[in-house]
Amino acid sequence: MAKVLMKGNEAIGEAAIRAGCLNYFAYPITPQSEVAEYLSKRMPEAGGMFLQGESEVAVGYMLFGASGAGERVFTTSSSPGVSLMSEAISYIACAQCPVVFVNIIRGGPGLGGILPSQGDYFQATKGGGHGDYHLLVMAPDSVQEAVEMVMKAFPLAEKYRNPVMILGDGLIGQMMEPVEFPEYLSSTPTNKDEWAANGMDTRKSDKPNLVKSLFLDPKALNDRNLLLKSKYDRMKIEEVCYEAYNTDGDYQALIVSYGTMSRVCRTAIDFLKAQGIEIGMIRPQTLFPFPEEAVSKASEKQSCKIVLSIEMSMGQMVEDVKLSVLGKRPVKWYGKCGGEVPNPEEIMDVIKEHI
Incomplete structure (x- = not known):
């Protein structure tokens, strides 16, 4: 077609x-x-x-x-x-x-x-x-x-x-x-x-x-x-659906992001990979039901130091991310909500601050 x-x-x-x-x-x-x-x-x-x-x-x-x-x-x-x-x-x-x-x-x-x-x-x-x-x-x-x-x-x-x-x-x-x-x-x-x-x-x-x-x-x-x-x-x-990106090997941080914001995160991950920094991402395609098990398992990777919920909000999905991780790793939020979309360089800086 x-x-x-x-x-x-x-x-x-x-x-x-x-x-x-x-x-x-x-x-x-x-x-x-x-x-x-x-x-x-x-x-x-x-x-x-x-x-x-x-x-x-x-x-x-x-x-x-x-x-x-x-x-x-x-x-x-x-x-x-x-x-x-x-x-x-x-x-x-x-x-x-x-x-x-x-x-x-x-x-x-x-x-x-x-x-x-x-x-x-x-x-x-x-x-x-x-x-x-x-x-x-x-x-x-x-x-x-x-x-x-x-x-x-x-x-x-x-x-x-x-x-x-x-x-x-x-x-x-x-x-x-x-x-x-x-x-x-x-x-x-x-x-x-x-x-x-x-x-x-x-x-x-x-x-x-x-x-x-x-x-x-x-x-x-x-x-x-x-x-x-x-x-x-x-x-x-x-009905749980999600996409895992760059999670096959070791990674220092796990991003959870969805929608347009996840596309920006994907670009940031690719840029960081070129610098020798490995970051994984779980992109929920269903928000309810939330991919709790996928986020939980991805956060358990031994090399993973932190989980970042990156959203165009003041931190809403981060609550479901925390419930999925259940304290196994620190969970942090980053986002904007006035209509500005964080760019890849911003996301890279946020990741570097936390690893």
């Missing part, structure tokens, strides 16, 4: 169509508005539904309703917009509806700025809304990987009947790179007749399906939370 040069936001929209999703509800917000702009034209061409809601709050419940009726649906937004959807996301998770969310992160908190950030790690991996729930969270480091993760997200959401979120910073959405859309990642919804409120006539059934998030009986609510927890435990077994 020939590659085509595309902006990240536009490639994300096309990936959803190629994956088999023909329903997109959204509200514009920088730096992801090009997804909506692209799909406002492209989605009708593909025979799908494009709908701009009056707010992100409205979009959240459009997603809930369409998904609850068995439709494959997704949205894209950026940090404050996802905050406004958080109540609906909690409802969607409890009701076990498969929805795909893409967050092209901008700086915060508050209105912050429109430049790239990774400051929504807590929001995505620790809930964001109310109650005990998790999203399956993936983090691409390139436009091509964003395409592939979007295409994989729909069957994963349907496998677990759970929301999936893809975290890309503003650079992923705005940069242009060559991409292709693997045909093998196209799919169709499965098993929706077993649970969706899509009409008894449609299912040729005399039993109604009920999609809900209200459980007034304490035992029923506890049982629902135990059911959800069992899905998250299964994700931790079946």
Whole structure:
């Protein structure tokens, strides 16, 4: 398949169509508005539904309703917009509806700025809304990987009947790179007749399906939370993804980094290697479930003196890194969160300070 040069936001929209999703509800917000702009034209061409809601709050419940009726649906937004959807996301998770969310992160908190950030790690991996729930969270480091993760997200959401979120910073959405859309990642919804409120006539059934998030009986609510927890435990077994870089031999320090920041770290590692300094890196591709075992094992290398969590935030992923390392090595954080992306020379200086 020939590659085509595309902006990240536009490639994300096309990936959803190629994956088999023909329903997109959204509200514009920088730096992801090009997804909506692209799909406002492209989605009708593909025979799908494009709908701009009056707010992100409205979009959240459009997603809930369409998904609850068995439709494959997704949205894209950026940090404050996802905050406004958080109540609906909690409802969607409890009701076990498969929805795909893409967050092209901008700086915060508050209105912050429109430049790239990774400051929504807590929001995505620790809930964001109310109650005990998790999203399956993936983090691409390139436009091509964003395409592939979007295409994989729909069957994963349907496998677990759970929301999936893809975290890309503003650079992923705005940069242009060559991409292709693997045909093998196209799919169709499965098993929706077993649970969706899509009409008894449609299912040729005399039993109604009920999609809900209200459980007034304490035992029923506890049982629902135990059911959800069992899905998250299964994700931790079946869905952990990561990339190990320069970890085959000995290394003096281990970096844990994801998304665009990991690309900068990779360049720094290569520059240091040319100077005779070996550094390893674990790049989480899933942030929930987090690759705890991979980080733990990599930190145990006898030559490894320190673990560095390098992020475009004030230190959010570092908490999961510390829980993975469990005191076996010192864990330090480095990052920026105003929209500046640390360059390879900065990362090299930070590493040299700690080894």
